[in-house]
Amino acid sequence: MSETNELNIETSENTEEKVSRNFIEVLIDKDLEEGVYDTVHTRFPPEPNGYLHIGHAKSILLNYGLAQEYGGKFNMRFDDTNPTKEKIEFVNSQLEDIKWLGADWEDRLFFASDYFPKMYEGAVKLIKKGKAYVSDLSADEIREYRGTLTEPGKKDPGSDRSIEENLALFEDMKNGRFADGEKVLRARIDMASPNMNMRDPVIYRVAHMTHHRTGDTWCIYPMYDFAHPIEDAEEGITHSICTLEFEDHRPLYDWVVKELEYERPPRQIEFAKLYLKNVVTGKRYIKKLVEDGIADGWDDPRLVSISALRRRGYTPESIKMFVELCGVSKANSIADMAMLEYCIREDLKLKRPRMMAVLDPVKLIIDNYPEGESEMLEAANNLENEELGTRQIPFSRELYIEREDFMIDPPKKYFRLFPGNEVRLMNAYFVTCVDYKTDENGNVTEIHCTYDPETKSGSGFTGRKVKGTIHWVDAKSAVPVEVRLFENIVDEEKGVYNEEDGSINVNPESRKIVTAYVEPDLAKAKAFESFQFVRNGFYCVDYKDSKEGAPVFNRIVSLKSSFVLPK
Numbered sequence: 001m002s003e004t005n006e007l008n009i010e011t012s013e014n015t016e017e018k019v020s021r022n023f024i025e026v027l028i029d030k031d032l033e034e035g036v037y038d039t040v041h042t043r044f045p046p047e048p049n050g051y052l053h054i055g056h057a058k059s060i061l062l063n064y065g066l067a068q069e070y071g072g073k074f075n076m077r078f079d080d081t082n083p084t085k086e087k088i089e090f091v092n093s094q095l096e097d098i099k100w101l102g103a104d105w106e107d108r109l110f111f112a113s114d115y116f117p118k119m120y121e122g123a124v125k126l127i128k129k130g131k132a133y134v135s136d137l138s139a140d141e142i143r144e145y146r147g148t149l150t151e152p153g154k155k156d157p158g159s160d161r162s163i164e165e166n167l168a169l170f171e172d173m174k175n176g177r178f179a180d181g182e183k184v185l186r187a188r189i190d191m192a193s194p195n196m197n198m199r200d201p202v203i204y205r206v207a208h209m210t211h212h213r214t215g216d217t218w219c220i221y222p223m224y225d226f227a228h229p230i231e232d233a234e235e236g237i238t239h240s241i242c243t244l245e246f247e248d249h250r251p252l253y254d255w256v257v258k259e260l261e262y263e264r265p266p267r268q269i270e271f272a273k274l275y276l277k278n279v280v281t282g283k284r285y286i287k288k289l290v291e292d293g294i295a296d297g298w299d300d301p302r303l304v305s306i307s308a309l310r311r312r313g314y315t316p317e318s319i320k321m322f323v324e325l326c327g328v329s330k331a332n333s334i335a336d337m338a339m340l341e342y343c344i345r346e347d348l349k350l351k352r353p354r355m356m357a358v359l360d361p362v363k364l365i366i367d368n369y370p371e372g373e374s375e376m377l378e379a380a381n382n383l384e385n386e387e388l389g390t391r392q393i394p395f396s397r398e399l400y401i402e403r404e405d406f407m408i409d410p411p412k413k414y415f416r417l418f419p420g421n422e423v424r425l426m427n428a429y430f431v432t433c434v435d436y437k438t439d440e441n442g443n444v445t446e447i448h449c450t451y452d453p454e455t456k457s458g459s460g461f462t463g464r465k466v467k468g469t470i471h472w473v474d475a476k477s478a479v480p481v482e483v484r485l486f487e488n489i490v491d492e493e494k495g496v497y498n499e500e501d502g503s504i505n506v507n508p509e510s511r512k513i514v515t516a517y518v519e520p521d522l523a524k525a526k527a528f529e530s531f532q533f534v535r536n537g538f539y540c541v542d543y544k545d546s547k548e549g550a551p552v553f554n555r556i557v558s559l560k561s562s563f564v565l566p567k
């Protein structure tokens with residue numbers, strides 16, 4: 001195999017040609033043409049109840065990208081209307097992730113909780129218009145009264161209350177006169193609507209909870225479907241982009257902004273969520289892996305939370321490329337992890353130095369190399385990108401090579417090292433295997449070679465050719481480091497979810513730890529620095545477990561792939 005990944009892929013020009021306007025851009029173009037809006041203002045509205053993942057990255061880059069494309073604005077807004085699961089830790093981690101991805105909200109950082117007074121006013125307005133009433137029904141009763149898809153709902157006894165009575169009761173709700181669940185405020189829409197979301201939805205509930213930002217100021221909290229359109233409208237959002245599960249909620253969204261008489265109400269547009277085959281994406285499920293101790297925290301490099309991808313060594317550019325390749329659509333589809341891996345290889349292949357590291361070492365001794373001597377050899381950092389310059393690598397009589405690069409009795413077409421065969425040591429000399437030693441179990445313990453000083457790399461030697469090139473490190477100066485080889489945390493044979501109990505089918509061998517020998521320069525690598533280990537893959541220095549002079553490397557991705565870019 002050569003140093004680069006041998007993929008049968010198209011060039012980037014080809015892929016760019018393919019990217020045509022997506023359906024959201026088409027809708028926006030039309031809105032601008034017709035003067036429905038004269039600008040584009042989008043937002044990303046996560047709930048701070050967990051870490052963001054690759055699916056959120058799609059939404060972030062889509063919303064931010066549209067604002068950029070149309071010369072509009074992009075808001076970052078926390079949808080923090082449900083205090084039970086929300087935490088400052090998540091607010092901070094989400095901001096860090098979004099910034100890292102490159103989405104810039106400038107000075108437009110908002111919190112839905114800042115609109116609690118507006119939302120309260122909005123609810124009062126609805127009551128005054130006769131469009132909302134206080135209900136005494138319990139959650140179960142509300143469900144029961146709502147009817148079914150084939151049967152209309154039943155009238156809520158509370159809906160007969162006068163406006164004055166509703167106003168007074170709602171104020172009492174706000175003032176803490178009622179216990180959780182004792183009263184709710186419902187929008188008066190249509191108990192017979194074929195859309196269940198329109199059957200007098202609950203818009204406010206009593207919840208005696210401390211909010212991470214507003215403390216105990218409120219003991220009533222707005223429901224998502226009421227709060228979200230207000231947040232968008234208050235910020236002057238033009239296109240409120242969300243995922244398909246909210247399609248059935250759009251009539252309610254439109255109802256809220258209409259009844260609250262916003263002048264230029266936002267338009268909700270839904271697109272399909274990003275799913276990855278055999279990968280745990282939902283916040284809820286990632287959380288479960290973390291809580292069950294299967295993953296070591298939200299940024300365990302085997303996860304696809306943004307912080308995990310960052311820790312593993314993915315770049316914002318690779319994630320952006322991936323999201324663009326996935327496209328934006330109304331139809332659910334499942335992307336392949338191999339495509340994300342393709343993107344990171346493509347991104348790093350010219351940007352990173354190609355260094356030598358031996359992951360499964362066996363000793364190679366050059367019998368005719370003078371004992372006690374050593375030399376420095378020059379090596380290009382990246383043969384495909386001269387700008388990365390060169391470096392000096394120590395070379396001497398004893399080296400390590402990969403165990404799999406030597407065979408006592410090789411099959412045909414094995415061009416690496418075996419008794420009697422000559423290969424090139426990358427950046428160094430040709431060596432011929434003259435002998436080997438094994439232990440009592442037949443494992444090779446030492447390989448003996450002779451080298452030909454004439455064949456030094458870069459000397460212009462053309463006397464003969466060899467078919468195999470293998471990498472190596474100098475035994476005396478190489479540094480042992482911890483390397484973590486990751487596989488999917490999900491058992492791909494079984495699929496993500498166990499059909500019987502809904503638990504996650506875990507791959508027990510998703511993290512293998514080895515001690516590798518690396519070039520001395522690699523021992524100086526700093527957190528988040530990444531490299532290609534020639535013939536092996538891309539690796540990134542773990543920011544949590546590395547120490548000065550003792551980096552721990554995470555394998556981002558191997559070099560091999562059968563992935564072909566879809567046409």
Ligand code: ATP
Pocket residue numbers: 045046047048054055056058059241242243272273274275281282283284
């Ligand atoms: P999860 O189910 O993983 O918790 P969520 O939708 O509950 O995700 P939110 O914090 O509510 O998470 O989402 C913020 C935004 O990200 C929403 O607009 C949501 O539609 C979008 N989003 C969430 N998951 C995906 C995904 N897989 N693909 C694309 N967009 C997503």
Ligand code: MG
Pocket residue numbers: 047
């Ligand atoms: Mg959610």
